[in-house]
């Protein structure tokens with residue numbers, strides 16, 4: 001599979017790399033990490049990245065301007081994106097050939113070629129593996145992007161998807177010259193408004209007797225603290241630091257009154273809950289959407305059931 005992908009890369013003069021909407025460090029790290037690897041190996045090719053530039057992550061990646069005409073006959077690679085609906089920049093299907101590279105459960109197969117490794121901690125780990133296997137030369141900027149992606153998706157090597165292979169790859173990346181301490185500090189930092197919301201989350205977390213937890217962030221609260229929905233990604237892991245919590249939901253009210261529900265679990269899968277409520281994702285880290293207070297309650301009840309099963 002890696003060879004087939006590499007052959008396609010060699011074949012095309014223009015390569016445009018996409019990733020998912022509301023990007024996280026892994027989406028951006030895998031996207032620009034792959035871009036920089038290919039630019040270094042193929043300086044004569046045009047290799048661009050596209051999508052919304054997330055201001056919170058501008059320190060990690062800047063997107064390029066891609067004209068419609070550039071899609072003609074181009075190779076399109078989508079990283080870190082399980083389904084087409086979540087691909088940022090809808091022009092992804094206007095190229096000559098489409099490749100999916102991802103580590104989420106392969107619920108939706110798309111692309112002319114797809115490489116999905118659900119054992120990988122992150123898509124950035126897959127890109128680093130690809131580079132090592134194909135003998136692509138790296139440098140500090142490439143290692144920086146891929147390391148950021150791996151740290152992001154593993155919660156700095158906290159989550160169970162962190163494998164021996166993850167550490168072998170990280171050891172390779174660490175050899176290159178980049179601001180390792182600065183990056184680690186950057187990824188561990190929150191700004192002062194987020195810190196206050198984290199305080200709110202600890203203060204208002206509801207935890208049942210089996211360790212199912214929830215917190216609701218209303219629109220008025222987001223406005224009061226001056227944060228956006230995207231900012232709430234920084235607080236999704238917070239409830240997991242409480243030792244009695246087994247699984248949890250962070251319910252973020254949207255301007256239209258619906259809720260984006262971020263679901264997490266320490267042990268038992270919760271992605272089936274996400275699938276039942278207009279979402280999906282990894283077994284222990286999923287996202288759902290709820291369209292009423294009643295549905296919020298249903299989701300929490302289902303989380304409680306999972307926590308009860310884990311307690312038996």
Ligand SMILES: [Mn+2]
Pocket residue numbers: 026027080103122123153
């Ligand atoms: Mn990822």
